[in-house]
Amino acid sequence: MLILGIESSCDETAASVVKDHTQVLSNVISSQVEEHKLYGGVVPEIASRRHCENILPVVQKALADAAVTLNDLDAIAVTYAPGLIGALLVGVNFAKGLAIAAGKSLVPVHHISGHIAANYIAHPELKPPYLCLVVSGGHSHIVEVLSYTQFRVVGRTRDDAAGECFDKCARAMGFPYPGGVHIDQAAQNGDKTAFALPKPKVAGNEYDFSFSGLKTAVINLIHNSKQKSVDINYNDLAACVQNTISEIVTEHTMNAAIALGYDKIAVAGGVSANSGVRKAMADMCAKKGFSLYIPPLSLCGDNAAMIACAGSYNFESGIRAGAELNAYATMSLEENIPPNA
Numbered sequence: 001m002l003i004l005g006i007e008s009s010c011d012e013t014a015a016s017v018v019k020d021h022t023q024v025l026s027n028v029i030s031s032q033v034e035e036h037k038l039y040g041g042v043v044p045e046i047a048s049r050r051h052c053e054n055i056l057p058v059v060q061k062a063l064a065d066a067a068v069t070l071n072d073l074d075a076i077a078v079t080y081a082p083g084l085i086g087a088l089l090v091g092v093n094f095a096k097g098l099a100i101a102a103g104k105s106l107v108p109v110h111h112i113s114g115h116i117a118a119n120y121i122a123h124p125e126l127k128p129p130y131l132c133l134v135v136s137g138g139h140s141h142i143v144e145v146l147s148y149t150q151f152r153v154v155g156r157t158r159d160d161a162a163g164e165c166f167d168k169c170a171r172a173m174g175f176p177y178p179g180g181v182h183i184d185q186a187a188q189n190g191d192k193t194a195f196a197l198p199k200p201k202v203a204g205n206e207y208d209f210s211f212s213g214l215k216t217a218v219i220n221l222i223h224n225s226k227q228k229s230v231d232i233n234y235n236d237l238a239a240c241v242q243n244t245i246s247e248i249v250t251e252h253t254m255n256a257a258i259a260l261g262y263d264k265i266a267v268a269g270g271v272s273a274n275s276g277v278r279k280a281m282a283d284m285c286a287k288k289g290f291s292l293y294i295p296p297l298s299l300c301g302d303n304a305a306m307i308a309c310a311g312s313y314n315f316e317s318g319i320r321a322g323a324e325l326n327a328y329a330t331m332s333l334e335e336n337i338p339p340n341a
């Protein structure tokens with residue numbers, strides 16, 4: 001089975017050809033990050049315009065790198081939710097036109113199901129059911145992966161996503177966007193016990209997250225020290241931020257796994273590249289005797305191989321869309337019932 005995947009939900013225009021669910025024949029990513037960096041975050045209109053310019057060459061390169069033609073494909077999979085609406089619309093309409101012109105099936109993919117599917121590419125032996133922590137710039141979820149296409153969200157953030165917290169703390173420390181990776185680097189030389197940072201608890205659902213209090217505490221700490229002209233060691237502060245976020249996501253995931261009876265745990269999304277999160281999850285899983293699955297760094301961030309992989313499972317289970325397919329800025333993983341499914 002040959003699937004072309006297309007991803008344009010944020011600031012990466014990406015296309016990939018994947019064979020038989022997990023064999024990545026090509027994986028092309030055109031990142032706009034250098035341009036958005038100038039503004040300290042993603043500017044939606046710029047993102048849409050760059051997707052318009054980049055999508056055709058990116059898809060052409062993905063087909064050429066895989067040495068396949070449109071005719072060879074079984075289906076075209078595309079991210080249709082959630083994300084920046086103007087960005088999503090470029091990918092959805094491009095995929096729609098391509099599918100109609102080439103006479104191929106169009107398969108809608110929820111972006112988070114794509115991040116989860118990155119683990120099948122990296123670990124083809126991983127099979128549902130299992131529990132997955134999804135932590136990215138826009139999402140923080142604990143998900144029961146019931147099958148390749150069915151999900152139950154048991155924990156979610158009430159405010160900021162984990163990646164957003166990393167990025168906003170990084171910005172307060174003067175690191176460029178996206179700051180998560182800079183916190184990771186600075187943390188390597190820092191003391192994670194130097195500052196006491198809050199680990200907020202959320203009433204009502206012990207698996208839910210809240211990261212805005214941690215972000216505010218870091219911003220206040222920096223602000224107060226500037227007012228008193230006291231120097232802060234940013235390596236230490238980065239190590240504390242990373243350690244606090246890593247402990248929060250690990251504790252919540254482990255509590256959910258134990259309560260719900262899972263001994264297979266996966267991690268997905270851009271923040272799964274974080275060395276502190278990877279180590280905390282690995283240590284905790286080793287302690288509890290759980291199996292842990294995390295994608296390599298190359299598949300943690302946004303890419304289209306994960307969309308093609310998720311799309312291939314959707315395709316296999318009969319999920320299709322027609323010319324009426326729309327894009328949605330928000331859509332929960334559970335209500336992800338694509339048109340014509």
Ligand code: KG4
Pocket residue numbers: 010135136137138139162163164166167178179180181184269270271273274275300301302
């Ligand atoms: O999954 P992703 O590429 O895009 C979304 O779907 O949101 O995730 C991007 C997020 C950003 O917040 C970025 O700072 C964060 O992942 N990130 C990291 C690291 N690498 C990427 N955060 C912490 N440590 C890292 N090494």
Ligand code: ZN
Pocket residue numbers: 111115136137269270301302
């Ligand atoms: Zn993403």
